[in-house]
Amino acid sequence: MFSSVFVNDDLATSMQPLPAGPSSRIKPSSLLSSLHSSLPRDGAKAGCSKYLATRAYNKTLLIEELLQRYFCEELAERRKVHEEEMKELSNLNQEVPIFVCTMAFPTIPCPLHVFEPRYRLMIRRSMETGTKQFGMCIADELKGFADHGCMLEVRDVKFFPDGRSVVDTIGIARFKVLSHGQRDGYHTAKIEYLEDKKVEGEELTELLKLHDSVYDQALGWFTSLKDDMKNQIISHFGQLPVKDSDPQGNPNGPAWCWWLLAVLPLENKAQLTILTMNALKDRLIAIRRVLIFVTRKRPR
CATH class of the missing domain: 1.10.4060 (LON domain-like fold)
Known part of the structure; x- marks a missing residue:
């Protein structure tokens, strides 16, 4: 049914052809097991490190075809969940990701060295959603983080092979925290933005x-x-x-x-x-x- 080689992140992996015919439906569990066992361990690790450093990857056409053929319902459901998640994460009022670290101010650069897994996830999501923004607050012993902070916009990110990153951000707006929350290990908040009152x-x-x-x-x-x-x-x-x-x-x-x-x-x-x-x-x-x-x- 399929050819024997696919390439992903410069890794070549051989697979046995799958039998064709109406009676030869492949079980998803068997297919995944075959794919997993065929991956070279050292090469896979090297490929992951390269991806973490460059955030660039090649689409694996074979895997995509297998997913569409044997996991079409699961794939459609996952796409729906992903789209809903991206929409939710893009709302910069209802659930703003909060980096608890230092003081930040509008118009002022705020370079960050990101190494904690929760904040690595937060930065990745802010880039994937396209908002490239998150809130910065100082810590609070009782609430976890302060009731006011500054929104930061990512100007550039440099990723390292071990997953760490150096993030170049700049302050863009002040905000007041209306409620504190959490998502997948990092803090979140419902906020309202602050503006100076004008006088005449x-x-x-x-x-x-x-x-x-x-x-x-x-x-x-x-x-x-x-x-x-x-x-x-x-x-x-x-x-x-x-x-x-x-x-x-x-x-x-x-x-x-x-x-x-x-x-x-x-x-x-x-x-x-x-x-x-x-x-x-x-x-x-x-x-x-x-x-x-x-x-x-x-x-x-």
Whole structure:
């Protein structure tokens, strides 16, 4: 019925031809056993390592034909389950995957070394669904993770043969956790996104003055740092972003505020408090207080 060789991940495996005829229906269990026993163990391991590193694979036409011929009902059911699962995983409000690790901020890069199996699965799913997004929260002793966090978008992933990966992400939006959950070992959450409240009139005039004043204060603090410290910050976070002409133009507020919050010597809980603020005025006042504190504390 079939030829004797198929190729997958550069592995050649020989199989005996299957008998043809109306009375020669093959039992699925026997077919799977034959396929399993014919795979070379060392080669299969090497093929898996290559796939884990490159995430590239060749379709095995023989296996596909066998599945369609002998497992058509099971294949259709599995496709249906897979489509429903992908649709569910793509909903970035109802069940957002949560990476519990560190503080993350909008517009700020957040490189990750992923080695835990649960997070490897989470990253793979975020790539397969096409969302390329997940939430980042710091840990909470009682709830598992904090009630606020930042959505991250994957810009690039480098996979290694042992399954680990280095993931280049950047913050895109803040969120509030409405409910905590779990899926296949990793945390999930139902969330709502946070946006700054806009102001007008005299409030806007005062906000613009405060914005310019705190930015100048931040620029003065950064330029006063020693060269080695500045170089370390720049190599990881880049230069201090330019001052926004319209501080209310982005729902998350000015990018320079998040850059400053990421580089200032603050504990995670203090950073989280500022992250949750949905009034730019409150955030600017908090940052100004921190700048005053670190400036006074610096040894002369």
